[in-house]
Amino acid sequence: MTTTAPTVTLSHGTEMPVLGLGTAGFDDAEAAECVRTAIEDGYRLVDTAENYGNERGVGQGIRDAAVPREELFVTTKFNKRWHSVDGARQACENSLERLGLEYVDLLLIHWPNPGQNRYVEAWEGMIRLREEGLARAIGVSNFKPHHLDRLVEATGVTPEVNQINLNPYATRASTHAYHVSHGIVTEAWSPLQPATMLQDPVITEIAARTGCSPAQAVLRWLTQRGIVTVPRSGSREHRRQNLASVDVQLTQKDIDDISALDRGEDHVTDSDEFGH
Template sequence: MTLTPAPTVTLLHGAEMPRLGLGTSPMDDDAAEAAVATAIELGYRLVDTAENYGNERGVGRGLKASGVPRDELFVTTKFNKRWHGVELAAEACERSADRLGLDYVDLLLVHWPNPQQDRYVQAWQGLVRLLEGGRVRAIGTSNFKPAHLERIIAETGVVPDVNQIQLSPTVTRESARAYHARHGIVTQSWSPIGGQRNDVLRAPAVVELAERHGRTPAQVVLRWHLELGLTAVPKSSDPVRLGQNLDVFDFSLSADEVASLSALDQGDAAGADSDAFGH
């Protein structure tokens, strides 16, 4: 079974990014290789990895095994705090591209702001230089709060294409989403269906909508992200679930249905705090 690839969104700096892709944490190289190859065969065109996942080589092997031309794929990776510096960010990019076996990365993200270290502005300056040099097609941040974004924009004049944050019906991040919308930053949800515990998928509101629409709970939650104008990178290595997760573009949720899922929000405190955590 091959599904229609996800529609794309145009990023600030011109790249076209699929609205839904494959997340690969916490897969090892072998699992990532298999999942990526399967996902691309099913119709996925966006694959998300990171230095910290330790699976970039496996992701690269999966990309190559798929046989799909490089220019039809969108590959995201992220670097850790040890590379927070103008020249260091360039080295991080080279190392990731080498592990992935790619000539370029589509989207490179600062994985966490690590404000205690206070070098995320320099990391962002390094990304701006990589973008200007054509080494990457898009640049962004991950787990940045509006205050972190405000600072890098003020100090460089360059707005991120994407901010990837933990976001689901139980952690809706309304203030962050509003900030992104005002600045043209695309919000990308990690752990979009609620993470390992999957409490979101067992919520009565989700189960009820799944039954109403004849869909799985995960499909309903992913559709909620799309209705809000978000992009998402759900992770799975199961071929059946991989197919289900991509098969969410032929139904819709009403405004009331979206609101019923948003009402599950437990506030930002229910998610990771990037002022206190990072790597």
């Protein structure tokens, strides 16, 4: 029986699945195969980026899966070279050409690159892209609250999603609270890293008692709170297990106990050195 993830409603009205497939690190051939089989297994959210270099493969996987386009939610992101009004349009058009799609469901600025200081211009361009339907929803990735404040102050338009590094050892509680208060959906990348986290006694005990794997417990800790996540795996069986995590039910105590594991390990800085 095929499981599909429930959705959250973004502030502009688009429905986004709470769990999808991350594709960072896949080449085109790997992406095509993983995307095809993931969609066949029930995935409806696929996350890629210009910087991953696999948009053509992702697009091929989407076509090979033969699921109606309107049932899928495709996210991509663009790099700092496109941080301008016209650049955002060019980046979107380039991604659409590589993906072989007429629109993306979510377009993200991959990094604020504050040293370059042009992310507000990029955001202005993205607003126009949403108005024209080339992107159904728009958001950002790796932005801190003060970056988000600048976007809202400059344009009056709040990002619908902020994709950030978030896991039980880096819960990003203050940033998540900011998102909630501003109607921004939090999306977690690399939710299962570091791998040693899955051996944490708190997580393994909850998983054993709940009848799921440690990875499933972590993923449900996110999605049960309305946080979207896109775990990446080259194993079809692991991808199936990740998707099945949406059927796990944690207690509030379970959620609180996992949240208490926070070590403040936010590895994302404001430096352009880490940006795309």
